[in-house]
Amino acid sequence: MSSPDVGALEERYILEALRSGWIAPLGPDVDGFETDMAERIGRKHAVALSSGTAALHLALLARGVGPGDLVLTSTMTFAATANAIVYSGAEPYFIDCLPETGNMDPALLSESLQELEQTGARVAAIMPVDLLGKAVDYRTIQVLAGEAGIPVIADAAESLGASYMGRPTGSWGDDAVFSFNGNKVMTTSGGGMLMTDDEAVASKVRYLATQARQPTLHYEHTEIGFNYRLSNLLAALGRAQLSRLDDMIERRRQIREHYRELFAAVPGVEIFGGANDAEDNCWLTSVVVNESEAGWSAKQLSEALGDVNVETRPLWKPMHLQPVFQQHRRRVNGSSDRLFESGLTLPSGSAMKEQEMSRVVQAIERFLTARMN
Structure with a gap:
């Protein structure tokens, strides 16, 4: 990751x-x-x-x-x-x-x-x-x-x-x-x-x-x-x-741009928080998947990438859903619940080599191609 x-x-x-x-x-x-x-x-x-x-x-x-x-x-x-x-x-x-x-x-x-x-x-x-x-x-x-x-x-x-x-x-x-x-x-x-x-x-x-x-x-x-x-x-x-630090952030931004280009034409998928990310450090890049539009879920993409040893993980599980914190007070509107269900974080580290990035991209492309056929 x-x-x-x-x-x-x-x-x-x-x-x-x-x-x-x-x-x-x-x-x-x-x-x-x-x-x-x-x-x-x-x-x-x-x-x-x-x-x-x-x-x-x-x-x-x-x-x-x-x-x-x-x-x-x-x-x-x-x-x-x-x-x-x-x-x-x-x-x-x-x-x-x-x-x-x-x-x-x-x-x-x-x-x-x-x-x-x-x-x-x-x-x-x-x-x-x-x-x-x-x-x-x-x-x-x-x-x-x-x-x-x-x-x-x-x-x-x-x-x-x-x-x-x-x-x-x-x-x-x-x-x-x-x-x-x-x-x-x-x-x-x-x-x-x-x-x-x-x-x-x-x-x-x-x-x-x-x-x-x-x-x-x-x-x-x-x-x-x-x-x-x-x-x-x-x-x-x-x-x-x-x-x-600045060079490592720039590398992470390059990785984000790879993912942005990859998903640009895919319906129902957007880079999480990416509409206005000029001031972000791009620590991790995640996608949010609208299953009804995309025809597939974040979980299905995660499983497909896992099958070829590409690590992913959901967005944070909200604290109010964690068993240890369920008794605490909260003001929630469902936004974090939906992000947990529909978000997926992709490999994003600045130490990733180009061939590693290419392997991740190719694995995602194979998944998308299979879903369209």
Whole structure:
């Protein structure tokens, strides 16, 4: 689907870090990676962490989110978003999506805020998700959040390198979070980053991420902390990857264009979110299939590609449909359910070679030809 894109440059960076002796967590490459990311995104502070999930968790804690609170978030997302909310002791409240993008529907968010205000519920944060590398409607969401006095923690785990209204994702929201998991546009094997302009939030996250150790010679702890910091070796990998980020995004865009051309004349099939994707990072390319128009389903295409060892997967199963989250409150309109049923994600990684891309395209063409006959 999206294998890591690493090579000689990454090897050199890691070897230099290894030979420097900075093997234990933290070190000069962590500091440098944070500086590089802050400069790239235009934030005052960046904190390198062990995962995007860890960054979401600590962002919530740093904003004072805890038991008895509600956090309004996207239902169309990976489980890590909702898990982090539960880790904080708060309750996730799921908001459905716009059918064109899969991103949080601002109108449903507005309705939920109004209803919850009337019930006296405490909404401690709003956590929208940039789905598959397309930014949410931050302009509208931030206006709604500002009117209600609620912080926005942007889950930009999937959107590094994308932008919204000319500004990089990660620069929107009170705080924002990136993921560097192995399947992301760029990777540190495992890792994440908190982005913020709030010095107090950055300091709190650094403190909590290093076991909440007090500044004494001996080990002194007055509250529970976490082992959430990124290692120096992985930060070195991240610095190499960041230097190649734009080229890797361009390769993913080329792959998307291959798929766009392939499906252009196929009735009932469209590139998911592709009508307006100039600011996307094209992390993953998915298609949405209208079975009644196409004459075949996303599941049938997936099975045919699986038969020739081409990996695919459905779009995210919405959180409100997940057994572990079914008891939580939500405002849904069916959009995410339909995307889960009709969407299919195709191989999209920048490490794909042309012959690999050709093999995928030929397999899809064979499927389409068989369906037309």
